[in-house]
Amino acid sequence: MAKLTVCGTPLSTYVRTVLLLLEEAGVDYTVQDIDIFKGENQSPEYLAKNPFGKVPTLEVDGEVIYETPAITDYLNTVFANNQFSPSEPMLQARMRQIITIIDNYFYPAAISKIVIQRLIVPIRGGKPDKEQIQNAIAPAQKAIQAIESITVGSLYLLGSQLTIADFYLIPVFIYLSQTPEYETITAQTPKLQVWWDAVKQLPNVEKVCA
Known part of the structure; x- marks a missing residue:
């Protein structure tokens, strides 16, 4: 092994x-x-x-x-015998889309701006930059609404099986959900709200992200 x-x-x-x-x-x-x-x-x-x-x-x-x-x-x-990647080509493409949206648009706004300012800066003795936070809300909303439009909305992002896309989004939600901006950013994403309620209770999510 x-x-x-x-x-x-x-x-x-x-x-x-x-x-x-x-x-x-x-x-x-x-x-x-x-x-x-x-x-x-x-x-x-x-x-x-x-x-x-x-x-x-x-x-x-x-x-x-x-x-x-x-x-x-x-x-x-x-x-993992490819179990975390859909076999159907269109769903494979959707998985790549979601991952790329997270990398290029959602992470930079949600983590690099909002989460860093809300959670990390205070721990290190600083004061959050409220203007930076405010300016990141709209880009974060745009990105998460794009993911909402792609997700299947059937338990996990792309159906009944966890995929790599879920593994990308879960850790971001772990942190973003601890900020005051979370509800505003996810207000128009009902499928992702249901998804989040389910995945945050998974044993391995609690183990890795506790």
Whole structure:
């Protein structure tokens, strides 16, 4: 059996995406905590694995994979028999759409702006930038409403089976739901509200994202 090590901050949404997939697949792994808040991701040792200093990075029997889409594709193919990717081509495309929307539009507004200002800045002794938060609400709404229009609305995002798209969105919702902006941003997304009520109770979501 391959030896898997996930390198990254366990609080990172992208690290949690990988951990959710591993847990749902029942795969053994270890976590090497790389604290991005202490700059450990910029150390020479870590940059030798991932030149961009991002998390996560996956080590597989001495091989290194970075970038979350590459990691999740590899793990899904090798360890999960592709169970987290729909077999139907259109649903595969929808999964990629959702992931790309999260990466390019939802994460930058919801996490990089709102969550950082609401949850991280105060912990580090600062005051939230209310203008930055306010300016991020509309882009976050636009992104999540786009995902709402794509999702099937039948238990999980694309049907009765969890997919990689769910693993991407769950960690973002974990944090966003702790902010005052959450209700405003999700007000016009009834399917995603039902989805969130279901997935946040999954045992592995509680295990990884507690």
